[in-house]
Amino acid sequence: MGKIKIKIDYSICGDGNKIDPRDCTICLKICEPAIFLLHPSLKFQKEDDPYDPKIWRVTPVYPSLCTLCMKCVEQCPENAIRIRN
Numbered sequence: 001m002g003k004i005k006i007k008i009d010y011s012i013c014g015d016g017n018k019i020d021p022r023d024c025t026i027c028l029k030i031c032e033p034a035i036f037l038l039h040p041s042l043k044f045q046k047e048d049d050p051y052d053p054k055i056w057r058v059t060p061v062y063p064s065l066c067t068l069c070m071k072c073v074e075q076c077p078e079n080a081i082r083i084r085n
Contacts, residue, residue, distance in 0.1 A: 008057070026075050035065050037058070037060075
């Protein structure tokens, strides 16, 4: 098995674009090995209030744990997740 690559399209999900991942969280809930992390976006480090960040993103931090079940891809309402092996 090769190295698994998981891409999130941040022009759709996160970074203040179409979907706020805090409103969805489907990928976070459906992933049994829990490879995703929801965190404030580092792309926008100049927030009005650093203790209340408004711009978030989901990042696949443990892709090596991915079982290739594809549930996150199938369940993402905006088709923002891509997985390849």
